[in-house]
Amino acid sequence: MEVLNFEADLRECMLCEHRCGVDRMSGERGVCGLAGPVIASRTLHPAPPESYTIFVAGCNFKCLNCQNWTISQYPDNRMPVDGYVDTECLAFESIRQLESHAGTRMGADRIFFSGGEPTIHLPFIEKVVAAARRSRPGLKVNFDTNGFMTEPSLKRVLSFTTSITFDIKAFYDDSMKAITGAPVEPVLRNAEIVAKTAREKLWEYRIVAIPEVNEEDIDPICLFLASFAKDLPVAFLAFRPNFVLDEHPGASRELMRRCVEQAKTAGLRNVTSAGVTGIRGKIGVVSDKVVETYNRKGARIAASYARSKGCTTQPRDCSGCSSMNMCPIKGYIPQRSC
Numbered sequence: 001m002e003v004l005n006f007e008a009d010l011r012e013c014m015l016c017e018h019r020c021g022v023d024r025m026s027g028e029r030g031v032c033g034l035a036g037p038v039i040a041s042r043t044l045h046p047a048p049p050e051s052y053t054i055f056v057a058g059c060n061f062k063c064l065n066c067q068n069w070t071i072s073q074y075p076d077n078r079m080p081v082d083g084y085v086d087t088e089c090l091a092f093e094s095i096r097q098l099e100s101h102a103g104t105r106m107g108a109d110r111i112f113f114s115g116g117e118p119t120i121h122l123p124f125i126e127k128v129v130a131a132a133r134r135s136r137p138g139l140k141v142n143f144d145t146n147g148f149m150t151e152p153s154l155k156r157v158l159s160f161t162t163s164i165t166f167d168i169k170a171f172y173d174d175s176m177k178a179i180t181g182a183p184v185e186p187v188l189r190n191a192e193i194v195a196k197t198a199r200e201k202l203w204e205y206r207i208v209a210i211p212e213v214n215e216e217d218i219d220p221i222c223l224f225l226a227s228f229a230k231d232l233p234v235a236f237l238a239f240r241p242n243f244v245l246d247e248h249p250g251a252s253r254e255l256m257r258r259c260v261e262q263a264k265t266a267g268l269r270n271v272t273s274a275g276v277t278g279i280r281g282k283i284g285v286v287s288d289k290v291v292e293t294y295n296r297k298g299a300r301i302a303a304s305y306a307r308s309k310g311c312t313t314q315p316r317d318c319s320g321c322s323s324m325n326m327c328p329i330k331g332y333i334p335q336r337s338c
Contacts, residue, residue: 009123010036015153016060016119017186018319029325031181031318032117033075034058037124039082039090040071040116044103049142049163049203051112052097054090056125057081059117061146061180062318062329063169064244064305065210069334072116076330087124091131095139110140110162119149122156129160142203146180147187154190163203166194171217171224174294174315178302179214181318181329188224195228204233204272209251209259211239212283213298218259222266230267236260238275244305246334250279279338290314 009015010024020030027035038057045053059072066072070079085093094111097103111132113125125143133139140162147166149157157164168191169184170176176184194202207221208214225232236259238251256273263271286297287304293314294300306316310328313321321327 014150015122016117017148017150018060018182019150020319030060031324032058032060032120033325033330034120037084037121038074039085040074041082042090042093044097044100044106044108045112046106049110049112049140050106050108051110051142052094052103052108053112053114054094054128056113056115056118056121058120059115059146060120060148061117061169061182062316062327063180064302064329065179065208065213065239065248066243067240068114068116069243069332073330073332074116076327077333087127088131091128091135094128094132095136110142112142112144114144117146117148118143119145119153119157122149122153126156126160147190148182149186149190151190151193154193158194158198158201161201164194164198164201165203165206166191167206167208168221169208170214171220172296172299174296174299175214175217175302177316178294178299178306179210181316181321191225192228195225195232199229199232202233204235206235206237207259208237208239209255210245210298211249211251211255213239213245213248213302215255216296216298219262219266222263222268226263226267231270232268233270234263234268234272236263236271236273238273238277240276240279240338241281242337243334244309244329244332245302246336247281248283248305249281250338251275251277253277276338284308 012021013024018031022028022030024035040055040057042054057074142163143161144165173184240250286300290303309332
């Protein structure tokens with residue numbers, strides 16, 4: 001096994017905007033809960049862009065609606081993962097898979113880092129990419145992110161990526177905190193940096209439309225993005241019940257149609273939508289304990305779900321929570337997965 005050399009980043013981790021400052025090399029845990037890099041799984045993946053996708057475990061968000069909760073909430077949920085993989089071996093494996101019969105037939109042309117959140121494993125990913133490009137110069141790389149990295153980390157990501165898929169969960173701070181446990185400003189700042197300085201790398205901004213929860217945020221997100229360029233690629237994804245929102249109704253066809261219409265009204269021209277619609281569910285009751293804490297109805301709904309599953313900090317603030325390393329949200333196992 002290789003000798004790890006991530007000291008500079010992990011001895012006092014400041015990779016993301018939680019800026020935990022913990023010594024991950026000695027096992028200290030920040031919001032993401034991870035020490036060293038952990039691979040959850042990897043596979044050839046047909047979804048655009050076609051790729052050899054490496055799913056990393058752990059995340060700096062605790063999104064109530066996470067579709068990849070088995071990966072993102074590791075290790076608290078104790079779900080099985082592949083574990084640590086040597087960077088040289090992973091680089092060789094990735095190229096071999098891309099050049100395989102299955103890979104070439106699929107049209108896979110890049111390594112795609114997803115998760116979880118790749119930012120928390122940035123130095124590991126940089127080493128994998130460097131090793132892969134020593135064998136295959138010019139190899140394409142996609143970075144799938146929630147956008148909550150520091151500006152220096154974003155600069156590093158932009159230096160080696162070919163394409164970026166960038167999630168925007170909300171526009172209003174109370175909505176963002178209720179859904180993810182983190183503030184929105186760094187995400188909007190980074191979305192603007194990508195739009196203004198790395199437009200050629202942007203595969204798409206992705207927005208999951210959650211009925212009643214972030215509907216108020218859709219229009220301002222669209223206006224925000226349209227203020228930079230009208231041709232920015234924007235993809236709306238239909239929420240389907242999962243994780244803490246396992247009983248919440250899925251997005252309707254009408255909601256998805258309305259999202260696309262709002263984007264076009266804002267001036268955006270490159271807009272798509274995808275996902276299964278019409279999954280039944282029931283909107284949870286708003287707790288009177290959160291009514292005075294959040295401005296928007298959707299934030300109150302989301303916060304009520306979080307509170308019902310044990311979240312103790314309102315408004316949600318994962319970096320300042322006394323239960324950071326014993327988070328009941330991270331350990332939640334949904335009763336329904338659609």
